[in-house]
Each structure stands twice: as structure tokens, then as C-alpha cells.
Amino acid sequence: MHAFQELSEKFDAQFNKRHFPHSPKNLYDASQYILQIGGKRVRPVTVLMGNELFSDLIPDAYSVANAIELFHNFSLIHDDIMDKAPLRRGVPTVHMSFGESTALLAGDVMLVAAYEYLNSIDPIYMRPIISLFNRTAKEVCEGQQLDMDFEKRDTVRMEEYVEMITLKTSVLLAASIQMGAILGGAGGGNQQHLYAFGKNLGIAFQVQDDYLDCYGDPEKFGKQVGGDILANKKTFLFIHAMESATEAQKNEMQELLKISGSAKVQRTLALYDACGCAAWAKDLKETYFKKAMESLEEVAVLSSRKTELEKLARFLMQRDS
């Protein structure tokens, strides 16, 4: 059993290379560019952790982990095009650096490269792994579509938002851990518990992300405070405020959607305070975190084997950046 940090180093040691040919230069340099600007590699490393819960680490786990990280970066490239995002991890996005058309294609070839890694694993795992990968890939696209659909709407119900977030961000973490478990030889029940662990942990993480957008230390969080507010994002906090506000407060919130600048952020935060959003979000995060830990407890392996996943979960929940 290895700690997250150790597995992260093992993952990087084989992932930090060029994954693409050198020609056409534009195309493949664009694909390689996003891989080199970093990232925490949480998802691929949980593939390795899922494997190690049940058996020694097998080489196929690295292939699946690579596929997961390539898929994740494919989705970031395409999301950034759709969101017209200028920056990612503090540097220009792929489409800002290489143009939208090349970025689109660079994402496409990266998705194909992910399947090439999946096509290299032991045939006995191929069908279940590719099946879960495909379902997850479609769900991530569905989540992105719902997110865009919600931007055009005035109101979004809480359960709709949870569904969108689950698809857009949680299922990939859930599937990563389950894929590792499949490679470790886990039975169906254990696989499902680990999937539920990853899914609920992912939702808790998103609640925290929405919270930090409003209440995080911008120095540590690395993002502008109120970025979601300025972008009229329907976050957990926005939806809770809308659901618990008085009529007058609701009207003010609708008015605030139409203005911009720091006054928009300040007045929205004041309304969030009046609706008790901060404490509510902390509670909600805790609820999903507990669900995640309960699912992890259900996994039928020696509890000592689960320590590293538990540590990772707690670490992700303490983040302020």
C-alpha cells in the first residue's frame, strides 16, 4: 500500500513524457501543452489506489490512469473553448495559445489517445473498463451541456444542480476508483461502494469549490473571489439563497444578475450572509463527505488497506486552495 504522494510520483514518472507524435506540429503541440501545465492528477492516482485496495499494483493500472488523465484534459480543452476561458492554471488556455480550431482537434486526438491506452490492457478487463469509460465520458458531456443550459435559465432547482455537478465532475472520480478496483479483481459490490465513495466525495468537493469562490482566501485559492457570482453561475450557494430568501431578497438577487463589477459581488455576498449560506454549505459538504466515508466503510477489505484513500478524502476536504 502506497500513500497518495508516492503513487502520484510513480504516476508522474511514467506520465510525464510526450504522448503524441511531433507532426503535425501545431496539433500535437497543443495536446501536449495542456498536459505540461500540470494539475494535481487526483483522478489517475485514484485508479492506482483502487487497484491497490485489492491487489498489488498491476501495469494495466497505469494504462487506465493515463487514459483517465488524457480524457480529463480532453474535456478541459473543449470546456475552455465553450466557456471562452482565457486562463487555465494561471496560463493561457489551449485555444488562446493555438486557436480554437486546433484546440478542438487537439482535444479530439487526446480522446482517441485515451482509448489507445485502454486498448492496450489485458483483454479480460477491456470490455468492462471501456464500458464504464464510455458511460462516464457521455455523462461528463451531458453535465457540460446541462451546465450551459442552466446558464440561460433564471432558476435551477437544487436536485437539478446536484445532478449536473455529479455528471460534470463527480462521475469521473467515481469511475476512476472503480476502474482501479476492477483491475484489482474486486467484486461487483465492492466496486459499487467505491463508485459511491468517489461520487459523493466529488460532490462534497464541488460544494467546497462553490464555497471557496465566495469565502476562500484569494491568495491560497488562486482565483478571484466572486468569480462565480460575476459569471452568474448557479452555484450551491446561489440556489440555496434563492430557495430560502424572502420575496424581497429574491427580487434583489434577480436584479443583481443584471449588473456587474465589485458591487455585484459585495451585495450578493451580503444576501448570502443573510440567508446563512456559509454555514449551510459547510453542513452540506459534511453530509456528502459522510456519505462518502460510509460507502468506503462498506468496502469489504481490511480497514488498514483503506487508510490511504481515507487520508486522501480528508486532505481534499481541507483544501483552501
Add this chain to the structure above:
Amino acid sequence: MHAFQELSEKFDAQFNKRHFPHSPKNLYDASQYILQIGGKRVRPVTVLMGNELFSDLIPDAYSVANAIELFHNFSLIHDDIMDKAPLRRGVPTVHMSFGESTALLAGDVMLVAAYEYLNSIDPIYMRPIISLFNRTAKEVCEGQQLDMDFEKRDTVRMEEYVEMITLKTSVLLAASIQMGAILGGAGGGNQQHLYAFGKNLGIAFQVQDDYLDCYGDPEKFGKQVGGDILANKKTFLFIHAMESATEAQKNEMQELLKISGSAKVQRTLALYDACGCAAWAKDLKETYFKKAMESLEEVAVLSSRKTELEKLARFLMQRDS
């Protein structure tokens, strides 16, 4: 052994259905939209024909054919975004009907759906089929990138253009026939001959396409005459003209790249005539067609089994629309 038309009807009978869930509606309606505006389905039907060269048609051939057609439509959606094309097969493109972001995602989920069909076939064929599919998918993206790169250049050498066209349009036809052959149990040599057949046929088809843009009957061809000229496309004819023109003619061609309208088309066509482009293109098409037929002859099966593929090849070469 079935004729193209019969196999086309068999293909349609199982392909003409909804391939996607109903929600999120925007996303999956966009994916379904392009499938419903038709197309000749040449590529998927050649999967079935490749299979039938060597054995009775097996159900997996339909799964692979479906994957090929979904991949082809994925690439059309994304190409149309990149080319800012307003129309496809006479109706608005996906991004014009559903917006660029949804079109981008609709392409993505279609590519994933293609892999889902591939993941359903007999495990003994999965690795070679997915491997060929992945290589081809990357090559199609590379071809599109080269095409975009060439648009920004003043000159393109003939061998560069042939390489781009091979990647962008020919390898998918070649791979389709080879995949059918794999499913039919063909040996490596026969597979390679069929791949070469498809590749050279694809190039001959593109020579014809470039020719028809200048000399086709617009009523039958269904496109505006000189569309490539107006778009400054470096076609077979443009490159031949540049390579065989006098210095004065070359200068005029460079000047013509800077103007627009019907004068641009008329004067470019006059230069093509002066360079003998029409007869040259007919010869070149014939050269690639002969190469294709020679490769087909090399395939070691009873020649009577090859009749339908030969007929299809001749039919594709007679097209004036």
C-alpha cells in the same frame, strides 16, 4: 454476396434509429440531427462488403459499420465548426442549428458512441479493430489540421496535398474495408491489399471532387461551381497549375488569390485551361483508380467475390454529382 445497394438497405434498416438518449435534449438532438440528414453511407457499407469478401456477413460487421458512420459524422460536425460552414447536404450545419458549443459536445458524444459499438464486438476482434480505428481517427484529425495549415500558406507541394487528402478522406474508406476483412477472417496480406484499394480509390475520388468543383454540372453536382476557387483552396488543380505555369501565370494566380467574386472564378478557370488542368486531372484520377484496381486484383479470393467492390469503385468514379 450482396450488391452495394442491397447492403446499403440492410445497413439502413438497422442504422436508421435514434442512437442516443432523449436527455439532455439539446445535446442528443444535435447528434441525431446530422444522422438524419442522410449521406450515401459508402464507408459503413464497405465494412459489410469487406466482410462478405471472406465469409458470410456476421452481426459484428454492423456494429463496426455503425461505429464508422458515427465517427464520420463526428468528424463532419467538428470540421463544419472549424470551417464555419453554414450548410451540409443542403441544410443548416449542426452548429448553425444548435450553436457551436452544443455542436462541439454533440460531436464528442458521437465519438464515444462509436467506441461503444466497437466495445460490443467479439473480444477476439476487439484489439485489432480498435487499434486500426484509433490510428485512423488520429490520421483524420491530422489531415484536418494539415488542411487548415495549408490554407494559411501561399504554396503547397503536390506530395503534401496528396498526404493531406489521404489522411483527411482516404484512410477512413481504406480502414472501413480492412475492418470488414478482419471480421471476415482475412489474412494480413489480403487486409493490406484491401487497405491500399480503399486508399487509392479515396484519392481518385478526391481528384474527381476537385475536378467537379471546376468542371462539374452545378445542377448535378449540387454545389456552386468554383467554390474551392472562391475559398482559395489548394486543390489538385490549383497545385498542378502552380507547378506548370509560366512566371507570368504564377503571378496572376497569386493576384487572383486576393480578389473575390465571379471574375476570380472565370480568370482562374482560364488559367487552369491554359495549364491543361482538366485533362491532367482526368489522367491523375485514372492513375489512382488503376492503382486501386491493381490492389483489388491482388486480393486472394475468387474473382467473382470481388465483382461487387469493383462495381462500387466504378460507380464512384462515374459520379457527376
